[in-house]
Amino acid sequence: MNFEHLLQQVAFIHEIDKVKYIQRKTRLFNSDRNENDAEHSWHLAVMAMVLAGHSNEPVDTLKVIKMLLIHDVVEIDAGDVFLYDTIISHTNTEAERKAAERIFGLLPTEQAEEFTAIWEEFEAGETAEAKFARAMDRLEPLLQNVSNKGGSWREHHVTYDKVVQKKSIIQQGSQTLWDFAKALIDESVEKGILKKEE
Template identity: 45%
Template sequence: MSDERRSLLAEKTPFPDDLDERLRAQLTFLVEVDQLKIILRQSPLAATDRRENDAEHSWHLAMMVAILAEHSDQPINVGHTIQLVLLHDLVEIYAGDTPLYDSAAGVDQQEREGVAADELFSLLPTDQAQRMRTLWDEFEERRTPEARFAKAMDRLQPLLLNWMARGGTWRTPGVTADDVRARKAVIGDASSALWKAGRRLIDEGEARGWARSAPPRCDE
């Protein structure tokens, strides 16, 4: 991040001067994250012919946690897990979306998103900024059952959308069904049942020609 301060959305229509300082910081953050609604992802929507945005993705993940938590291999705190999926993509407001199958874009993803997390969460009062950053780090590190399940939802949701689109991003040039399986295998770290279902969809998608089969290897 440069030394020049970023312009904030809330500055377009400043809050009254006599607003409580803590509340002003919280509202400034909430206005700033409205930008999540304009960060487009690669996944197609099931309901209409357009790509989803990050806010829609985050909402869908929260709904999936509420509905699918029973399939976690370990007990999870549903409310805590929902917090993880709601905030994990907020950093893309500043860092941008990194497509799953774009290896080049993923090289500096961790660094870009870490810088964005520091900048975005610092808009909040110190105690909340620290809590939000701790939650974001928890998701990234995947050391807790909740974080592993949150990550599983993050990989399962676009799998469902690609199934509904009869391929979607599975048709990305150079991507094979084996690549999809490798990228989605993290689902199995949280739920053997959901990964079994996910593999079944990928296998069927490959059989139907929605994902490329890897070319046969030639024996030397």
């Protein structure tokens, strides 16, 4: 047994506990409590297991789950940027790249390289697995906002066009889930929980 490798792995395990403290703007389903990044990642991983059959292409579900469980670990250093933020780009690449190097770098080299590669694949969004993982990442907060009668959309004055623009990435991973999501977005306008630009 390589005791040094074990110590590095345990150091990483300690570090990622911080993900539980990163608060997101969205709230739990039918709740006033904000979700944290650990809850978000767990929920996405389970969603991927349940919904994988709706992917546009066959996917390696285990790889998708790995992506979803580690994709937000970089927010320990880089912070969570609200998808609809008008000042800071949600694609906070340079800060997230440095965070990935530091946090995954706590692991033994082989694992650090594997985790970094999985994170990079998710960020690039080009493989079938990455496209489906990103679809999960965009679908879950949409479902939360619908369940909370507009939730963070209402709180931050997010409009219909902005929601469609940011959520349409779902169709790259699953046309079926995008059709479902788009119907929910349209119904949200009809119910008055999402506003169109005037």
